[in-house]
Amino acid sequence: MKLTPRKMLHTLGALADLGVEISSTHDFDDLMNTSLHTLLGSLAIRKGAIAVYNARPRQLKIVAAKGPAALAGVCIRLTKDEADRLTAMDGAFQEGGEPGGLLSFAERSRALLSQLPAHVTIPMVARGDLMGVIFTSGKFSGEPFDSEETALIEMITRHVGVGVYNHRLLASVRRKAMENRRLYRDLRETYQSTVKAFAAAIDLKDAYTKGHSDRVARYSEAIAKEMGVTGSDLEHISVAAYLHDIGKITVDRAIINNPRPLTEREFKELNTHVLTGYEILSSISRPWNKIAYMTKCHHERVDGSGYPQGLRGEQIPLGARIVTVADSFDAMMTDRPYRSRLPLERALAEVGKNVGTQFDPAVVRAFCRLLLRELNGEAPRVLTSTSGRGYDHEEVCAALASMAAGPEGVEPLAGSRPN
Amino acid sequence: MITSDVKAKLVGEAAIIYPGPYLNQLRGERIERCCREILLDGVRNLVINFEETELVNSIGISLLLGVIDAVDESDGKVVLANLNTSTRELFDVLGILSKVEVAGSEEAALSAMAASNASAPDPKLKAGLL
Numbered sequence: 001m002k003l004t005p006r007k008m009l010h011t012l013g014a015l016a017d018l019g020v021e022i023s024s025t026h027d028f029d030d031l032m033n034t035s036l037h038t039l040l041g042s043l044a045i046r047k048g049a050i051a052v053y054n055a056r057p058r059q060l061k062i063v064a065a066k067g068p069a070a071l072a073g074v075c076i077r078l079t080k081d082e083a084d085r086l087t088a089m090d091g092a093f094q095e096g097g098e099p100g101g102l103l104s105f106a107e108r109s110r111a112l113l114s115q116l117p118a119h120v121t122i123p124m125v126a127r128g129d130l131m132g133v134i135f136t137s138g139k140f141s142g143e144p145f146d147s148e149e150t151a152l153i154e155m156i157t158r159h160v161g162v163g164v165y166n167h168r169l170l171a172s173v174r175r176k177a178m179e180n181r182r183l184y185r186d187l188r189e190t191y192q193s194t195v196k197a198f199a200a201a202i203d204l205k206d207a208y209t210k211g212h213s214d215r216v217a218r219y220s221e222a223i224a225k226e227m228g229v230t231g232s233d234l235e236h237i238s239v240a241a242y243l244h245d246i247g248k249i250t251v252d253r254a255i256i257n258n259p260r261p262l263t264e265r266e267f268k269e270l271n272t273h274v275l276t277g278y279e280i281l282s283s284i285s286r287p288w289n290k291i292a293y294m295t296k297c298h299h300e301r302v303d304g305s306g307y308p309q310g311l312r313g314e315q316i317p318l319g320a321r322i323v324t325v326a327d328s329f330d331a332m333m334t335d336r337p338y339r340s341r342l343p344l345e346r347a348l349a350e351v352g353k354n355v356g357t358q359f360d361p362a363v364v365r366a367f368c369r370l371l372l373r374e375l376n377g378e379a380p381r382v383l384t385s386t387s388g389r390g391y392d393h394e395e396v397c398a399a400l401a402s403m404a405a406g407p408e409g410v411e412p413l414a415g416s417r418p419n
Numbered sequence: 420m421i422t423s424d425v426k427a428k429l430v431g432e433a434a435i436i437y438p439g440p441y442l443n444q445l446r447g448e449r450i451e452r453c454c455r456e457i458l459l460d461g462v463r464n465l466v467i468n469f470e471e472t473e474l475v476n477s478i479g480i481s482l483l484l485g486v487i488d489a490v491d492e493s494d495g496k497v498v499l500a501n502l503n504t505s506t507r508e509l510f511d512v513l514g515i516l517s518k519v520e521v522a523g524s525e526e527a528a529l530s531a532m533a534a535s536n537a538s539a540p541d542p543k544l545k546a547g548l549l
Contacts, residue, residue, distance in 0.1 A: 006505070007512040014477035034444060034478065041477030044513035046484060066485065140484050141514025 011152060014042035018156060022163035031167065032064035035160045040066055040136065042156065043149050047116050047137035051076065052164060053130045058083055060109075060133055067137065071116060076109050087130040091154050092122040094145070109135070120145065122153060124161035131164040188287065192239075199242040202249060206256045208336050209245075215385065217241035219326035222382040224319070226366040232287070237319040240294035244323050247277030247295075259337040274299055274308055294319040298327060303357040313360075321360040325351070325367050328358070333386045344391040345399070352403055361406070368404035372397060425453040433464035433532050435525060442475040447482030454486045463495030464536070466528040470501035475509060487519060496520075496535055500528040 018038045021031055032050050040048050047067025051060035058078045065071035078086070082105045093102070106121065119138045124131040134157050139145065145153070199213035220241035224234050248256060251273050255266045262270065274296050281292035297320035300306035302313050332347040342350070348368075355364045373379040375397055425446075426437040434457045439446055454465065467483075475483070490497045500522045502510065510516050520535075522528035 004508075004512050006508045010477065010509055010513075017476060017478065037444070037447075037478040037481040039477075040484070041479065041481030044480055044484060044515055046488065066481065067488070139514060140487075141517050143514055 011042055014038050015156070015159070018159050018163075022159060022166065028167050029063065031163055032160075035156075035163060036064040036066055036134075039134065039153065039156045039160070042152065043145070044140040045136050045138070046140050049113065049116055049135045050124075050132060050160065051135070052132040053078075053083070053086075053124075055083075063132075065116070067116060071113060074112055076105075076112055078105065083130055086123040086133065087125055087128070089123050089125075092120050092150055092157075094120050094150075109133075120150070120153060122157040124157050124164060126158075126161040126165035129165070131161040131168075134160065191287070195239050195242045198246060202243075202245050205248060205253055206337075208257070208334070212330055212334070213242050213245060215330045216244060216323060216326045218382050218385075219330060220319075220322050222370055223322050223326060223363060223367050226370045227318075227322070227362065229318070233319075236288050236290045236294065237322055239288050240291040240298075240319050241323045241326060243277065243281060243291060244295045244298045244327060245273065245277070246280055247273030247275065250276050257337050261338070271299070271307055290317070290319065293317060294323065296320075298323045300324070301358045302360050305357070316360075318360075318363075321363050325359050325363050328354075329367070329383070330386070341386075344387045344396055348396065348399055348403070352399070355403075365404050365406060368400045372400040372404055375400070425449045427453055427457070429462065430466075430529060431533075432462065432536070433466055433529055434462045435466045435468055435529075437468050437470070438472050438479075440471050440473050442469075442472055442479035442483065444476075444478040444482070447479045451482050451486055451489075454489060458489060458493050458495070463490070463493055464532045465490050465495060465497045466500055466522075466525060466532065467497065468500045468525050468528070469503065469506055470525075472506060473503065475506055480509075480513065480515075484515070496532060498522050498528040498531055500525050 018035060021034045021038070024031070026034070032052075036048055036050050039045070047065075049062050049065040049071050051062045053060055058080065060076040060078060062071045062074045082102060085101050086105075089102075093106075109121070113135060116135055117137045120134075120136045122134045122136075124134060134153075136153065139149075196214070199217070203209050203211060203213050217238050221234065221238045224237045229237060251270055255262065255270055258266065278292050278296035281295055284292065294317050296308065297311060297316050300309065300311045300316045300320060301324075302316065302321065304310050304312035306316075329347060329351065332342045332350060333344070335341050351359065351364060351367070355361050367383070370379060371383045374381055374384045375393065426439070428435050436450060436453060436457075438450055442450075450467075457465065465486075467486075487497050498520045499510070501524060502521060507516075507521070510519075510521075520528075520531055522531050
């Protein structure tokens with residue numbers, strides 16, 4: 001058969017189609033079936049099969065077959081020597097030819113593939129590794145393969161071998177990526193457990209604040225979600241809330257537990273906890289590089305009268321503005337050495353009174369919306385975990401509805417303004 | 420008659436199948452399915468009419484050979500009709516035309532089929548059943 005322009009075009013078309021298939025992300029079985037049909041159709045070969053090699057156990061497994069479909073799944077065991085010889089083989093061997101020390105393999109495969117009169121056996125090798133073997137019958141016309149056609153079969157087989165190699169590589173990368181994701185998740189869980197342990201240690205310094213960090217974290221996370229915060233931003237806020245008081249570990253326990261009004265010196269020492277916390281947490285660069293600054297700012301006030309920097313409005317990170325509301329609400333709703341817990345109505349009145357001065361109005365609106373839904377049984381209890389039942393439900397809900405709509409006399413957050 | 424999204428019809432004892440403009444994997448698989456259904460219905464004579472077919476790729480060739488083999492194994496006959504110059508040349512260089520009959524039109528294919536059936540021995544006689 002002469003290599004006519006028409007035949008060359010057909011062959012080039014087959015190679016182009018094969019290239020598209022190999023670079024696609026098709027299912028492996030589809031890829032093998034398509035590759036087999038492309039090879040067989042390029043030279044009008046009647047039947048064929050693709051067997052993929054596995055090193056453990058050392059065998060070839062038919063993954064695609066045309067003609068005798070029952071061949072799919074048939075396995076041919078290989079000795080190490082046979083696998084090595086197939087790997088080292090340069091090209092195809094035809095029935096009746098010298099199989100280069102593979103006589104036993106040729107006889108065994110012929111017996112197993114009796115439905116496939118295999119005229120040509122071509123090892124698929126990619127990057128020096130045996131990927132498998134392609135078996136083909138003779139041509140539909142009954143004519144023998146000429147040297148150009150044999151070369152074409154070998155070329156297409158190399159392409160298919162690359163397809164198998166790429167598929168294995170991709171499968172390996174996917175496995176490693178999954179393993180990395182699992183390890184990363186485990187690592188984050190370990191970090192989170194550590195954070196919670198630290199938070200519990202901070203709260204143990206003061207019998208009155210037991211569970212405070214945990215509650216502030218849960219409140220902050222709920223408010224942030226209500227404000228539409230998601231993903232790593234949400235996680236940063238949660239962790240910052242857990243650790244917002246970490247600086248208190250260096251403050252004298254007597255000051256923290258002092259039931260009397262603090263002296264100026266005691267105030268000064270207590271207020272250093274935000275800077276100490278910042279110093280402690282600044283060394284954390286991953287995965288929560290924003291938490292140090294958030295904790296530093298959780299006593300800032302939107303009107304600029306807070307500490308330690310006197311920041312205003314949006315100069316204060318959103319996470320810190322959220323933690324401020326959560327921290328103050330929990331402080332009011334729990335007993336302290338210097339006073340008993342406030343009733344819910346009083347605590348809400350205090351929050352309302354300080355909107356726009358201490359608290360960010362947007363954060364308070366989100367807080368009120370969430371609290372209102374909880375009180376109406378429309379959301380799981382988070383903010384109401386310490387509220388008890390001693391309040392006038394209707395009165396509180398009416399107040400919350402009004403605050404959630406936008407507290408009267410409160411201007412929207414002014415943003416960055418000079419001190 | 421339309422089977423498996425492939426245009427096909429029965430004329431006497433023969434089925435005529437129209438592969439459409441591009442005989443590739445998708446069309447080839449549908450035609451293969453259609454032919455198997457036709458063979459299961461007992462039809463043994465198949466005309467494949469390429470009048471609308473402009474292109475046939477290698478996967479299409481492979482699937483077409485599968486159809487021809489399946490008909491052959493059922494003691495049937497396939498005639499290819501209305502091949503354009505390009506497809507005819509391709510089938511020729513691939514050696515397909517040395518094994519399969521070609522007709523210039525659908526009517527000519529049906530006539531060739533009828534003539535062949537008239538001269539062929541009864542399949543039951545061939546199988547030694549009579």
